Amino acid sequence: MNPRVVWTVARTTFREFWRTPEALFWTYGFPLLMAIVLGFAFQPAPPAPLPVAVLAEAPEDLRTALTASSRLAVEVVAAAAADAALARGRVAMVVGGSLAEPSLRADPTRPEAETARLLVERALRDRRDGPGTVHARFVAEDRPGARYIDFLIPGLVGLNLLGAGMWSIGFTLVMMRSQQLLRRLLVTPIRRSEFLLGYLAGRFVLVVPESLAILAFGCLVQGVPFRGSLFAGALLVLAGGLAFAGLGLLVASRAKTMEGVAGLMNVCQLPMWLIGGSFFANERFEGWLRWCADVLPLTQFNRGLRDVMLEPGGVGAIAVPLLFLAGFATVCFAVALRIFRWN
Amino acid sequence: MSGSAAIELHGLRKVYQKRRSEVVAVDGLDLIVQRGEVFGLLGPNGAGKTTTVEICEGLTEPTAGDVAVLGRRWRTGEDQQIRARIGVCLQETKFLDKQTVRETLELFACCHPSGRSVDEAMALVSLREKANARQVALSGGQRQRLAVATALLGEPELLFLDEPTTGLDPQSRRQLHDVVRTFRGQGGTVLLTTHYMEEAAQLCDRIGIVDHGKLIALGSPPELIRSLGGDQVIEIDAAGIDAVVAAASALPGVQRADLAGERLALTVGSVHSVVPPLLELLAARGIAMRGLATRQATLEDVFVHLTGRHLREDKA
Numbered sequence: 001m002n003p004r005v006v007w008t009v010a011r012t013t014f015r016e017f018w019r020t021p022e023a024l025f026w027t028y029g030f031p032l033l034m035a036i037v038l039g040f041a042f043q044p045a046p047p048a049p050l051p052v053a054v055l056a057e058a059p060e061d062l063r064t065a066l067t068a069s070s071r072l073a074v075e076v077v078a079a080a081a082a083d084a085a086l087a088r089g090r091v092a093m094v095v096g097g098s099l100a101e102p103s104l105r106a107d108p109t110r111p112e113a114e115t116a117r118l119l120v121e122r123a124l125r126d127r128r129d130g131p132g133t134v135h136a137r138f139v140a141e142d143r144p145g146a147r148y149i150d151f152l153i154p155g156l157v158g159l160n161l162l163g164a165g166m167w168s169i170g171f172t173l174v175m176m177r178s179q180q181l182l183r184r185l186l187v188t189p190i191r192r193s194e195f196l197l198g199y200l201a202g203r204f205v206l207v208v209p210e211s212l213a214i215l216a217f218g219c220l221v222q223g224v225p226f227r228g229s230l231f232a233g234a235l236l237v238l239a240g241g242l243a244f245a246g247l248g249l250l251v252a253s254r255a256k257t258m259e260g261v262a263g264l265m266n267v268c269q270l271p272m273w274l275i276g277g278s279f280f281a282n283e284r285f286e287g288w289l290r291w292c293a294d295v296l297p298l299t300q301f302n303r304g305l306r307d308v309m310l311e312p313g314g315v316g317a318i319a320v321p322l323l324f325l326a327g328f329a330t331v332c333f334a335v336a337l338r339i340f341r342w343n
Numbered sequence: 344m345s346g347s348a349a350i351e352l353h354g355l356r357k358v359y360q361k362r363r364s365e366v367v368a369v370d371g372l373d374l375i376v377q378r379g380e381v382f383g384l385l386g387p388n389g390a391g392k393t394t395t396v397e398i399c400e401g402l403t404e405p406t407a408g409d410v411a412v413l414g415r416r417w418r419t420g421e422d423q424q425i426r427a428r429i430g431v432c433l434q435e436t437k438f439l440d441k442q443t444v445r446e447t448l449e450l451f452a453c454c455h456p457s458g459r460s461v462d463e464a465m466a467l468v469s470l471r472e473k474a475n476a477r478q479v480a481l482s483g484g485q486r487q488r489l490a491v492a493t494a495l496l497g498e499p500e501l502l503f504l505d506e507p508t509t510g511l512d513p514q515s516r517r518q519l520h521d522v523v524r525t526f527r528g529q530g531g532t533v534l535l536t537t538h539y540m541e542e543a544a545q546l547c548d549r550i551g552i553v554d555h556g557k558l559i560a561l562g563s564p565p566e567l568i569r570s571l572g573g574d575q576v577i578e579i580d581a582a583g584i585d586a587v588v589a590a591a592s593a594l595p596g597v598q599r600a601d602l603a604g605e606r607l608a609l610t611v612g613s614v615h616s617v618v619p620p621l622l623e624l625l626a627a628r629g630i631a632m633r634g635l636a637t638r639q640a641t642l643e644d645v646f647v648h649l650t651g652r653h654l655r656e657d658k659a
């Protein structure tokens with residue numbers, strides 16, 4: 001092995017990297033920035049109380065026993081609303097029965113179910129005079145509509161739309177730009193809107209069937225219910241698809257290199273993966289975090305799809321997410337068309 | 344509008360700004376390309392040919408100067424009208440890898456409201472038998488021909504060909520020349536760039552020689568060659584030849600002497616009258632010749648005369 005060869009290859013590689021500022025920023029600058037931002041966001045603080053629901057018909061003493069715990073945020077709900085709250089991840093557990101014979105209901109596949117069980121049992125024990133055992137009955141939630149899988153499947157459809165919008169649109173477009181194909185097209189009388197619309201259609205044609213396949217798997221194999229209007233669901237998938245396609249186009253509208261577009265894609269995707277409510281509920285966030293989560297198109301999409309799947313609603317029930325996604329898509333397309341780089 | 348020239352450039356300038364330095368790619372170019380002619384921009388690498396052509400195509404914005412294409416100006420709301428009437432073959436374009444020749448042409452055909460059929464375009468550049476070959480399976484020359492075919496699809500009035508024959512074998516090159524001639528025969532105008540003198544001489548009605556962003560000569564190929572004063576060239580290849588340049592150029596019948604490296608090119612009206620005294624001169628100075636050749640003067644000689652350099656390094 002000739003060290004001079006290795007050295008020269010290393011130097012060349014590094015130089016190329018160093019002279020691609022996008023690559024440099026997204027590889028080194030961005031993670032550093034993330035570390036700083038997240039460091040400030042997650043200052044050491046006592047853990048936030050875990051939300052649990054107590055059935056409205058449960059006796060007063062059971063309720064007070066739980067509210068006494070500083071680690072629990074107790075919400076009193078009617079039986080029907082409790083199911084929904086559990087399904088949507090707004091609460092980690094539903095507590096019913098009596099102080100003597102409490103019944104705890106949660107889906108053990110949910111990450112926070114076990115913590116909730118321990119905290120609730122401790123709260124009940126602390127309330128009793130002197131140390132003693134609690135004979136709480138744990139009910140593993142397995143009714144369709146209240147399980148974690150019922151929560152997860154709509155979230156996965158959302159992620160699929162997000163991923164398709166980002167990955168399928170960005171890369172090829174940037175490649176066509178870097179290989180002069182966009183310029184070549186630009187000198188023909190083709191309209192920019194014609195090209196972009198056709199491109200998006202071609203790239204997106206598989207997205208809707210893919211979403212349907214995920215939904216079919218969930219509903220047919222896993223028994224996830226679809227209680228609302230199918231039409232409303234389809235409309236939502238379409239609006240979500242357009243919103244993420246718009247975002248993908250926006251991200252690819254100026255980037256000149258693969259590194260550039262990949263970095264921007266990460267910036268868009270990371271927050272949505274983290275707080276978009278696909279894997280973990282973002283319904284109990286508070287303050288600025290709640291605000292951030294609410295303005296993510298993925299949050300809106302997931303919320304809408306869960307509404308229409310887990311509850312018997314129609315288009316009216318998901319008007320807010322629908323309008324949000326449509327508006328988001330419009331803004332993205334308008335800006336992308338405005339700033340699009342052909343040359 | 345029909346009376347106007349196909350392309351009119353006045354005081355064209357293009358400066359590329361890099362962080363600390365500036366590159367002047369086009370430096371005050373004035374040029375008129377008439378309708379119905381094949382105009383060639385000839386010049387070495389980096390002369391500013393592509394920049395000039397892309398300004399005419401509306402792809403690059405000039406730093407200064409006035410550009411009129413088919414009587415219209417870019418960025419004045421008439422871009423689509425210009426685009427509908429021009430055909431463009433860029434110096435490099437990579438079409439999508441997994442599209443066949445036919446599919447690529449179909450894409451470009453649909454960009455034009457009217458024009459040739461895909462089959463016709465394939466036939467023009469002899470790519471019919473490759474109709475179903477994907478881009479990745481094409482040779483460099485075939486890709487080049489495909490690029491030219493895309494430019495012909497819209498039946499343009501004005502065709503821009505940026506080095507259309509670079510990398511083509513002689514047969515494909517001749518074929519492309521035929522395409523250009525036929526196009527011109529039907530009243531079309533062509534602006535092409537090339538490094539090949541022979542090509543420029545055979546194909547172009549007029550030629551502009553560009554160097555360092557400036558137009559240094561303009562005229563028909565015979566005019567340019569005549570500007571040398573004679574149309575024959577005697578080339579002598581010998582070590583130490585530089586010592587006799589002055590004496591050689593003083594010989595009767597020698598119009599000019601151009602030295603490039605160890606090769607002296609004498610432009611003369613008649614070879615017969617110059618060779619004998621020239622051989623005597625070399626013998627008298629004790630210079631041993633490695634080679635002596637006589638030929639017709641070419642555009643290359645014009646370029647060497649104007650710049651003191653060869654157009655292409657490999658000719659030196």
Ligand SMILES: Nc1ncnc2c1ncn2[C@@H]1O[C@H](COP(=O)(O)OP(=O)(O)OP(=O)(O)O)[C@@H](O)[C@H]1O
Binds near residue numbers: 359386387390391394
């Ligand atoms: N985008 C750019 N940024 C900076 N400089 C550029 C850019 N494009 C071209 N140049 C410079 O402008 C000059 C003219 O380039 P141009 O491409 O017009 O040359 P050309 O005559 O077409 O050469 P070739 O025969 O090699 O194709 C060159 O010196 C080149 O380095």
Ligand SMILES: [Mg+2]
Binds near residue numbers: 393394434505
């Ligand atoms: Mg060029």
